[in-house]
Each structure stands twice: as structure tokens, then as C-alpha cells.
Amino acid sequence: MISLREVPLSGDRLLDWIFKQFVVFLNRKTVYIIRKKRLKKANSHKGEVLLGLTVPKNPKNYLRGTYIFINSAKCRHHNRNEETETLIHELCHNIFSDSRHRFINQLERVLIENFTTDQKNLLKSFIPRHEVKN
Numbered sequence: 248m249i250s251l252r253e254v255p256l257s258g259d260r261l262l263d264w265i266f267k268q269f270v271v272f273l274n275r276k277t278v279y280i281i282r283k284k285r286l287k288k289a290n291s292h293k294g295e296v297l298l299g300l301t302v303p304k305n306p307k308n309y310l311r312g313t314y315i316f317i318n319s320a321k322c323r324h325h326n327r328n329e330e331t332e333t334l335i336h337e338l339c340h341n342i343f344s345d346s347r348h349r350f351i352n353q354l355e356r357v358l359i360e361n362f363t364t365d366q367k368n369l370l371k372s373f374i375p376r377h378e379v380k381n
């Protein structure tokens with residue numbers, strides 16, 4: 248559990264506000280980040296490979312929380328910094344859940360370019376090192 252008083256800041260109030268939303272979300276006990284190879288869209292016949300995927304909490308599928316999957320294959324993300332960029336993308340989906348994908352991609356780029364290294368490292372620390380099979 249990371250206190251919001253201790254998080255690194257950039258000095259840009261809007262950027263830091265979004266960063267704090269991300270930290271609050273990641274601090275929830277019901278948010279799980281899972282690294283997984285061969286991450287594919289459900290029911291995709293083409294077998295479209297995904298970099299990341301959010302499966303939100305839903306009483307219908309009995310999920311206990313929100314699952315953020317990150318593709319752990321080395322050919323998809325060369326390192327943990329690239330995995331962190333995908334985590335930022337998925338966090339945008341969760342915090343701005345009504346936004347269209349085009350806007351999510353634009354926001355993702357702005358955040359990646361403007362979060363400080365310390366901010367990105369804090370987000371990175373939420374990504375587990377182990378990966379799940381299938």
C-alpha cells in the first residue's frame with residue numbers, strides 16, 4: 248500500500264492527478280496484474296495477439312476483481328519498461344472507461360512522454376515478475 252503523500256510527482260498538476268488515480272486504482276485489493284504469454288482476444292478466431300487486456304469486475308462471470316493481463320512474451324515486450332507502457336494503456340482504460348480507443352491511445356502517448364522516470368518506476372513495481380502458464 249503506497250501512500251499518496253509519498254508518490255513521486257512531475258509538477259504538472261493534471262499529470263500528477265492522473266498518476267494518483269492510477270496509484271489509487273492499483274492499490275485496490277481487487278486489482279490483479281497477471282503476466283501471461285500467448286495473450287489472445289477471447290473468442291477470436293483469428294487468434295489476434297494482444298499486448299494487454301483488462302477484464303473488469305463482473306458479477307456475471309464471478310470475477311473477484313479487475314484483471315489486467317500483460318503479454319510477457321519477449322517478442323511482444325522486450326523489457327519491463329515496455330510492459331509498463333502497456334500497463335499505462337490499460338490503466339487509461341480503467342480510469343477513463345468511457346473513452347474511445349483512439350483517445351486512450353492519445354492519452355497513453357502523452358502520459359508515457361511526460362511521466363517522470365520515478366513515476367514510471369513506481370507503476371512498474373506493481374507488475375509481478377512471475378508469469379502464469381496459459
Ligand SMILES: [Zn+2]
Pocket residue numbers: 336340348351
Ligand atoms: Zn486498449
